[in-house]
Amino acid sequence: MSTTLTVPLRHVAGFRNFWLSRAVSGLGSAITTVALPVLVFQESGSPLLVSLVAASATLPYLAFGLIAGAVSDRVDRRTLMIVTDVLNALCIGSVPLAWAMGWLTAGHVVAVAFLSSSLALFFDAGVYGFVPDIVGKESLTQANSAIYGAETVVRIAGNAVAGGLIALFRPAGTLALDALSFAVSALFIRAVTNVAARIAPAGARPGFKESISEGLRFLAGHPTLRVMTVVGTLQSFSGGAIVGQLVVFADRVLGIHGSDGRIGLLYMAWSAGGIGGSMLLPRLRRRFDAFPLLLWVLPVGALLGLVVVLTTDWRIALVALAVWGTAYLVVLVNTMTYSQEVTPSELQGRVNTTRRMLSSGLGVPLGALVASTITLSVGIRAGMATAVVSITLAAVVVWVVQLRRRLSPAQ
Known part of the structure; x- marks a missing residue:
């Protein structure tokens, strides 16, 4: 059975910053979950493309799941998470930019949906080892419960306000908020400084296939x-x-x-x-x-x-x-x-x-x-x-x- 730390997790600076990164990014992603299907339907009128956007949330796990896991165990997880957050900010941010320039297409939106979910997969692969390094395995139950609880709250809040934001900023403009949330998340991850880099020497690592x-x-x-x-x-x-x-x-x-x-x-x-x-x-x-x-x-x-x-x-x-x-x-x-x-x-x-x-x-x-x-x-x-x-x-x-x-x- 699980034991607990004597210090509450909210007083552990590394976990607090990580928790904030998940809450901020989760809120932006909840808004995008509503805005992306609306946007692609406006651009194309195609139920098939709307379905592809919805499927993009899980398809990367089938396509890249094994690869992402192997990568996260071969590089510094903190760096991996920062890089994927920054790339996701650029990826999502390309939609409002293309819309403002008059270049946006339905294909662009579908591609962004898949690429963003794929980047999130590599981020998640880093999380699995990162959280135990922050709090220790003895406090994982409390840590994971706090993370998932926060993500649930912000998902409900994000879904609730998404309709109003779409009406105010249009679907493409709303995605700028998610791009900003990824950038803020990267800053919070960067502030987690109490976790040492874990990179095995190149000679000690098995080949990529053997690693998987x-x-x-x-x-x-x-x-x-x-x-x-x-x-x-x-x-x-x-x-x-x-x-x-x-x-x-x-x-x-x-x-x-x-x-x-x-x-x-x-x-x-x-x-x-x-x-x-x-x-x-x-x-x-x-x-x-x-x-x-x-x-x-x-x-x-x-x-x-x-x-x-x-x-x-x-x-x-x-x-x-x-x-x-x-x-x-x-x-x-x-x-x-x-x-x-x-x-x-x-x-x-x-x-x-x-x-x-x-x-x-x-x-x-x-x-x-x-x-x-x-x-x-x-x-x-x-x-x-x-x-x-x-x-x-x-x-x-x-x-x-x-x-x-x-x-x-x-x-």
Whole structure:
């Protein structure tokens, strides 16, 4: 079980600066999440290009996940994060600049969406090893909960104000705020000075291909982490199914149509659940180890999902989505924290980007695709039920592994 530092994390200067970088950048990115699809649709009128912009959030994990992990374990992570933030500021900033000059095209916007997400992937690869270096592995639960809690709050706030900012500055002009947020984030990362550079001598490093294989071998060879990666992928599958079908579910089952403001409340409930999860996880980890915690949280998530699927009352769905979102984030951050705790520092980037590639890069889009296909062929309740089935399967996997371990203690 996790222990805690005697000094609160808010008094650790390095963590405080890193937390501020994530909050500022997260707010800008939340605004861009709304502005980019609006902008590309204005420029092209193409639903396909809008879908490509949405897919750009996860496609880089499939394309570059293994590479990003290997790079982050071969260079100074702090420098990598600063460079990617600066490049992202230039990347996003190119959109309002091109718009002001009359040069903006839909292709430019789609390319920026993919490039920005790819740069963010390399930044995240550095984060996995950077945070343990700042706070120590004994305080990872508190640190990750604080980071994800802040990102959830600013995501909700950013989504809420995005519409007004788009109306005021136009979609392209709004992106200038995100470009500024990346620049500010780079300054906060630069202010983290209590982390030594970790660059292995060139002669001590394996070849790039071997470096990637080393990370894969560690992940595949660690029994608990391997199972938790499978569980995380199933959980992400459920998240893709929920978010991808929520508008259709609201329209056909809950009676929330068109521009009814209650649809925003449903999305907000799901996101706000993450705040509850970030507050709850440190308390749970003081009582339970990482793997046993999943034995109870996953069934709770499956039960809440069943409530959502079966209800026709939007108020019940609202509450169930919020609590379901809490359980979802507990599993997400608990898995990531455990992975950071058991992974050697020199392998953090490779192991965690591979794990994230399977969950976010594969699980989320696959869940959205499968759920939409079932909705079209069977119905919306069946489509939403795929999320419940996925979480239930994750719970079954965890319980079977736990029972096998109790029956065979030597394993």
